[in-house]
Amino acid sequence: MEIRGTGIGQGVAVGPVVRMADALPEPVDRPSHLDPEREGERARASLSVVAAELANRGAKAGGAAKDVLEAQSMMAEDPSLIDEVTKLLATGKTAERAVYEAFAAYRDLLAGMGGYMAERAADLDDISQRVIAHLLKLPPPGVPNPGHPFVLVARDLAPADTAMLDLDQVLGLVTSDGGPTSHTAILAREKNIVAVVGAADAATLADGDMVVVDAADDLVVSDPTTEQVAHANERIAERAALEAAPVTPGALSDGTPVPLLANLGSADGAAEALKLGAEGVGLFRTEFLFLDADAAPSVREQQEHYTRLLTAFAGRKVVVRVLDAGADKPLAFLNDAHEENPALGLRGIRALRHSEVILREQLTALAAADAATDAELWVMAPMIATVEETRYFERLAKELGIRVAGVMVETPSAALVADRVLAACDFASIGTNDLTQYTMAADRLLGTVANLQSPWHPAVLRLIADVGAAGAELGKPVGICGEAAADPLLAVVLVGLGATSLSMSPSALADVRASLARYSPDDAKALARAALAAEGAAEAKQAAQAAASDITTARTSAS
Amino acid sequence: MVERTVRIGSTHGLHARPAKLFTQAAAASGASVTIQKSGGTPVNAASILAVIAQGIDHGDEVTIVVDGGDEQAVLDQLVELLSTDHDE
Secondary structure, eight states: OEEEOEEESSOEEEEEEEEOBOOOOOOOOOOOSSOHHHHHHHHHHHHHHHHHHHHHHHHHHOHHHHHHHHHHHHHHTOHHHHHHHHHHHHTTOOHHHHHHHHHHHHHHHHHHHOHHHHHHHHHHHHHHHHHHHHHTTOOOSBOOOOSSOEEEEESOOOHHHHHHOOTTTEEEEEESSOOTTSHHHHHHHHHTOEEEEOOGGGGGOOTTOEEEEETTTTEEEESOOHHHHHHHHHHHHHHHHHHHSOOOOOBOTTOOBOOEEEEESSGGGHHHHHHTTOOEEEEEEOGGGTTTOSSOOOHHHHHHHHHHHHHHTTTSEEEEEOOOOBTTBOOTTTOOOOOSOGGGSSOTHHHHHHTHHHHHHHHHHHHHHHHTSOSEEEEEESSOOSHHHHHHHHHHHHHTTOSEEEEEEOSHHHHHTHHHHHHTSSOEEEOHHHHHHHHHTOOTTOGGGGGGOOTTSHHHHHHHHHHHHHHHHHTOOEEEOSGGGGSHHHHHHHHHTTOSEEEEOGGGHHHHHHHHTTOOHHHHHHHHHHHHTSSSHHHHHHHHHHHHHHHHHHHHHHO | OEEEEEEOOSTTOSOHHHHHHHHHHHHHTOSEEEEEETTSOOEETTOHHHHHTTOOOTTOEEEEEEESSSHHHHHHHHHHHHHSOTTO
């Protein structure tokens, strides 16, 4: 059977399915047929097993994770919680229900306190689920560990799940929910895992089913034939050869350079990015420095991390994005307020302007790191919607010693007045994920509207073309740092639309490098024209594919 | 039974790591210990959930009551923990 979804990257994988256990349903509130003492023993036994597991994981993890897991272990055996469970059992409830209600009461209490406490509320849900799973003798929710290589099939992966994943064992990822910008997709790109997301029919796959996961064709084949498996294995070997090819700077067929840069989330990824041929960093996300913190990190802490990053990329360009937080990625010290529409709320530059001291400290740390190293530091602001915001950021950055300051183009408004935005700063970088979300008015985290989440849509391409034209007119660089740049064919279209550099997950560099080398600047413009003229996203992709095939056929017959 | 009132030293209050260290110490002491935020009700100091649910912030005053065992030594140790800034 063929199951359609959205492929991430160009890879292929073959292997047996292991499903991730879904979240457990709420235990039914029915009278227990055991007496409260017996239920109490069951509850205490499971609580203590889960507490021991968490403490054990903490001891293995070490560092900051150890403190968090130890605290969770203490919560599982908390005396107040056990008192509450005992009280509930005395009314005749089952151990499962009593555990569920006791944790839920504390969860609600913490959630109501807001800020840091509200973040801990999710921890309690996780502990509660683990204890209930143990009581029911079910697999604990979360990432499985079957002890052999497998294709993980899940509804979608949460960031906490992805952190627990043993990547050496995961051949591929298939999700039934989640679009191309879901956490699963981001993880897959970052770690170079073959993935097909948003494949609704993946819900029918069972543990042990053999599948071929074909990201390039947006397809999962269950119960494949011997020929299909052999063909998949051939392609796996071909890709391994491509990845082993020598690393050269990004360029079109005539030698026109198109610098290929890396998207990084921490300085730890620098060595790997350089190995895969990154010519610099096109998007350095700084959120990780701020997440899980009760307060913004000090200037000195930030400076140390930036210095490490810039030292790794000495002599190369590094584009750093200042803190991009909003109600969808809340930080206790920056934005506590609940918003109905986080994507349209106080986020990016808007939130930073609201708490300017955080922005000032970050720019100060960046300028100091720049002065101490040899990399070429560019700094950009997220979620710019107006020329006025551009001026505000550019002025503040320059005042604090940043030499090159630019903006991200993620809103249609910034793209529509790109000539004036670019006149007010040094460069633009197009964030195609958000630009697509805002242009198509389709939540990028929502699987049900994932079909609208394509950067191939001519409306999105039109906006990119406008920014590219404004950059060419003013002689200012226009980079692409969204995941669109990681699609080998779309990368050529983006260059045809005027992009001067492309930044992507390092794992995509080899495919994009090989693709760019096949086309001249005129070819890229022809592909871009074909895509722009199409009716919709699928048609634009087909039109670009047809134009590409015409070009390669003409070349073969000419030679 | 001994008691003392102390001001919280940790920059971010009695959350996360400082709360963990405090409840661990209270549980390990073997004594019966309560902590009460000024104006609140006393709760079991060995319960991390009860302690963090008090929402105790930097500079808040809390009263510690220790009953049983080597009361004075336990009280001294817990007061020391609360007045230290663990977030530095």
